[in-house]
Amino acid sequence: MVSFSRSIYFRCREGYRILFNPVLPTTVPWQSTRGYARHVPRKSSSKRTKYEKSKKYVKYSKPARMILSKSVIAPSDAQRSRWNHDDFRRQKAVVKQFTERQQSTPYLIGPPNAGGFSVLKNIEYEDRLPLNATVARLSSFESLRLLPVVRNALYGRALRQLDEKRPSAIQALAIQKLMRLPSPTVRLAQQGLLAKEDETDEEYYERRRYRKNLNKMKVKLKSFLLAAETGSGKTLAYLLPLFSMLKEEELQSAPAVWGLPERPYIRSIILVPTAELVQQVLVQVKDMCHDIKLASAGLSQESTRGVADGIRKKQIDILVSTPVPLLKLIHRTDWNLLDDCRKIVVDEADSLMDRSFKDETQEILDTPPRLETLVFCSATIPKTFDRTLAQKYPNMERIVAPHLHQIPRRITFSTVDTAAKPFFNDKRKALAETLYNLDRSDTDPGKVKRIVVFVNHRESVSDIVEYLNGLKIPTVGLTRDNSLEERSSLMREFIRPSPLLKDAKDLNLVTGSVKTLRVLVTTDIFSRGIDMQSVRTIILYDVPFSSIDLIHRAGRTGRMGRRGRVILLATKSELRPWLRGLATTINKGYALV
Numbered sequence: 001m002v003s004f005s006r007s008i009y010f011r012c013r014e015g016y017r018i019l020f021n022p023v024l025p026t027t028v029p030w031q032s033t034r035g036y037a038r039h040v041p042r043k044s045s046s047k048r049t050k051y052e053k054s055k056k057y058v059k060y061s062k063p064a065r066m067i068l069s070k071s072v073i074a075p076s077d078a079q080r081s082r083w084n085h086d087d088f089r090r091q092k093a094v095v096k097q098f099t100e101r102q103q104s105t106p107y108l109i110g111p112p113n114a115g116g117f118s119v120l121k122n123i124e125y126e127d128r129l130p131l132n133a134t135v136a137r138l139s140s141f142e143s144l145r146l147l148p149v150v151r152n153a154l155y156g157r158a159l160r161q162l163d164e165k166r167p168s169a170i171q172a173l174a175i176q177k178l179m180r181l182p183s184p185t186v187r188l189a190q191q192g193l194l195a196k197e198d199e200t201d202e203e204y205y206e207r208r209r210y211r212k213n214l215n216k217m218k219v220k221l222k223s224f225l226l227a228a229e230t231g232s233g234k235t236l237a238y239l240l241p242l243f244s245m246l247k248e249e250e251l252q253s254a255p256a257v258w259g260l261p262e263r264p265y266i267r268s269i270i271l272v273p274t275a276e277l278v279q280q281v282l283v284q285v286k287d288m289c290h291d292i293k294l295a296s297a298g299l300s301q302e303s304t305r306g307v308a309d310g311i312r313k314k315q316i317d318i319l320v321s322t323p324v325p326l327l328k329l330i331h332r333t334d335w336n337l338l339d340d341c342r343k344i345v346v347d348e349a350d351s352l353m354d355r356s357f358k359d360e361t362q363e364i365l366d367t368p369p370r371l372e373t374l375v376f377c378s379a380t381i382p383k384t385f386d387r388t389l390a391q392k393y394p395n396m397e398r399i400v401a402p403h404l405h406q407i408p409r410r411i412t413f414s415t416v417d418t419a420a421k422p423f424f425n426d427k428r429k430a431l432a433e434t435l436y437n438l439d440r441s442d443t444d445p446g447k448v449k450r451i452v453v454f455v456n457h458r459e460s461v462s463d464i465v466e467y468l469n470g471l472k473i474p475t476v477g478l479t480r481d482n483s484l485e486e487r488s489s490l491m492r493e494f495i496r497p498s499p500l501l502k503d504a505k506d507l508n509l510v511t512g513s514v515k516t517l518r519v520l521v522t523t524d525i526f527s528r529g530i531d532m533q534s535v536r537t538i539i540l541y542d543v544p545f546s547s548i549d550l551i552h553r554a555g556r557t558g559r560m561g562r563r564g565r566v567i568l569l570a571t572k573s574e575l576r577p578w579l580r581g582l583a584t585t586i587n588k589g590y591a592l593v
């Protein structure tokens with residue numbers, strides 16, 4: 001094996017070539033090496049793309065890391081003869097030229113030839129919020145501008161099991177930014193333009209006149225994007241400021257702020273993509289709102305018509321909903337149901353703004369006449385989502401956590417080559433063997449080990465469940481075809497802490513061939529947002545369609561500081577060079593693209 005220290009061209013995703021100059025010689029295949037990279041136009045001018053010919057074409061190099069494949073490190077004679085010796089001189093020049101630009105941390109350019117897998121926006125280090133200074137300063141909830149009633153509910157309800165209650169990075173940054181200015185409604189109250197309990201008739205008419213004029217003025221919408229890695233506490237990052245803002249508005253004015261006291265209203269909405277997430281978020285909202293004294297409700301495709309119609313008659317501070325049922329309700333109502341809605345949170349925003357949901361979500365966002373605060377929240381920023389946001393909300397404030405698009409380093413990622421002996425490309429065999437190994441491993445001693453297996457298509461679920469149960473490995477399957485009750489009861493089981501083995505007789509573990517496992521086989525319906533705290537191992541039975549799916553599926557484990565393990569099963573045809581390098585990329589903590 002030769003030591004490799006020379007420039008090398010890579011064909012990168014967009015079809016351009018990248019000239020990569022390693023700084024250190026490397027001899028180990030798949031080793032990630034540090035160097036400098038720049039785009040290089042194709043030699044033949046007829047083959048150059050419009051962009052390569054344009055003046056905008058960027059010529060400078062950037063610090064970069066690359067996973068080098070075997071053919072690069074141990075090249076064949078034919079490959080070696082193609083290398084141009086001039087490159088070596090050029091490499092020196094490039095490095096010299098860009099030593100001043102070295103301050104930024106090296107980033108991963110992305111797996112070469114990764115096809116459609118890489119779809120995320122590459123976020124430069126400079127665009128990620130610096131963690132150290134700001135977050136160190138905001139290391140306790142007391143240092144954040146939250147109403148005491150909200151902080152008490154947080155300590156007494158959401159984080160009651162924790163001895164040390166500290167905000168996560170995204171929570172500190174989000175609360176600080178969202179609570180920076182009083183909301184327009186609070187400002188109106190401070191100017192005496194909102195109803196008071198004991199106002200005289202003159203005051204009332206005076207105030208209505210002012211308000212009428214103010215209402216005609218367009219409210220300036222403040223929009224935010226909260227983006228942080230999975231399991232980093234984004235739900236509380238938007239809930240705490242939302243509770244605080246709503247309560248602050250209430251405390252500044254009499255109950256009649258929102259119109260006549262008897263009139264129904266919806267003051268804020270949290271949009272989520274699935275009925276399971278409505279349930280999960282609503283449980284947390286209701287739990288805290290019990291102490292904070294705010295009214296909440298939930299709406300999803302599983303809600304009965306009676307529940308939906310009931311929402312029109314209530315005074316609701318926070319409505320948690322999926323887009324389509326809410327839109328149907330808006331259409332069925334002959335007044336503007338969202339007349340008083342001033343705040344909207346779009347959770348899992350990249351999914352709600354993609355092709356399947358975009359029109360419905362946007363229609364809801366355009367309905368409230370006086371929307372003041374709009375918060376998008378996501379663990380991934382795909383390129384298309386980024387373009388939509390830039391187009392629709394150019395003034396949006398982006399709160400991007402430093403580790404976005406990284407799979408947390410406490411998660412160990414490994415790949416099983418199912419082509420190897422003794423599986424011979426039989427994935428089901430490889431899965432069973434992996435499960436037997438996990439059964440014997442010493443993670444979670446004395447407890448039931450919960451394992452989630454993700455597949456790409458729901459048709460495969462029943463097949464795998466049948467196979468594993470045939471081998472006496474206790475397995476359940478879950479797809480959209482199951483009823484909401486079945487889905488909820490399984491979700492509850494996997495969300496709760498793992499039971500002790502001696503208490504788990506009903507799981508059939510005693511008669512099974514494995515003694516500690518409980519396996520769930522499912523599709524992407526379980527991959528977003530669901531907070532499965534006791535799941536330590538995720539098995540990716542199929543290679544996910546894209547880096548987005550990979551991040552969300554892997555993110556069901558290793559949540560909020562816990563450890564986890566992700567195992568990818570890949571057949572020979574799936575195990576392309578970039579996929580081999582993926583484990584190294586992830587385990588070294590590089591951001592995916």
Ligand SMILES: Nc1ncnc2c1ncn2[C@@H]1O[C@H](COP(=O)(O)OP(=O)(O)OP(=O)(O)O)[C@@H](O)[C@H]1O
Binds near residue numbers: 158167232233529531
């Ligand atoms: N400050 C905190 N300290 C400790 N645990 C916390 C804190 N904030 C939230 N958690 C817990 O962390 C877990 C993950 O939170 P959450 O579900 O909000 O993550 P997320 O970032 O929305 O993940 P995803 O992107 O997968 O939806 C939850 O169980 C939550 O209760």
